[in-house]
Amino acid sequence: MLKILENIFKNITSKPYTSNYPFTPYQHFPGTRADVTFDGTKCILCQLCQRSCPAECIIIHKEETTVEYLNTQCIRCGYCVRVCPTNAISQNEVYTKPSKERLTVYTLVTNENAPIIKKRKAEAAKKAATAEGKPVTDKPEEAKK
Numbered sequence: 001m002l003k004i005l006e007n008i009f010k011n012i013t014s015k016p017y018t019s020n021y022p023f024t025p026y027q028h029f030p031g032t033r034a035d036v037t038f039d040g041t042k043c044i045l046c047q048l049c050q051r052s053c054p055a056e057c058i059i060i061h062k063e064e065t066t067v068e069y070l071n072t073q074c075i076r077c078g079y080c081v082r083v084c085p086t087n088a089i090s091q092n093e094v095y096t097k098p099s100k101e102r103l104t105v106y107t108l109v110t111n112e113n114a115p116i117i118k119k120r121k122a123e124a125a126k127k128a129a130t131a132e133g134k135p136v137t138d139k140p141e142e143a144k145k
């Protein structure tokens, strides 16, 4: 009986555990995992995120150097964030509103350390050197001699 009275008193005097939504703005809990964003300046197009995504909502287009993210298919598990070796993926606290439309977000990768971008740059440099009649080599230090 004493315990019940104690609980009643505690509940009357303490603040409510729920918020008065929508009059009080919704506060996200710390560590909320919501929408995923990609940083094209950090991505190296390694495809690890694509392989680890259980919802198959990341498609890496190596040739086009783009990351395709199917937002409305994502389950916000955060696996992709954990596996990315260059911290190019982050998860914010904002959820995209449900939609009947399929929402796809494309990110252009511009990171010069991405192997395919490096390769293309080297090929372009080779072509330019050939056009100028300079000796062509794969080793930059040899070209300087």
Ligand code: SF4
Binding pocket: 036, 052, 053, 054, 055, 056, 057, 058, 073, 074, 075, 076, 077, 078, 079, 080, 081
């Ligand atoms: S959060 Fe999960 S479901 Fe969403 S893109 Fe990343 S791995 Fe895929």
Ligand code: SF4
Binding pocket: 038, 042, 043, 044, 045, 046, 047, 048, 049, 050, 060, 083, 084, 085, 086, 087, 088, 089
């Ligand atoms: S976002 Fe990260 S894991 Fe995904 S392809 Fe780019 S570097 Fe690799």
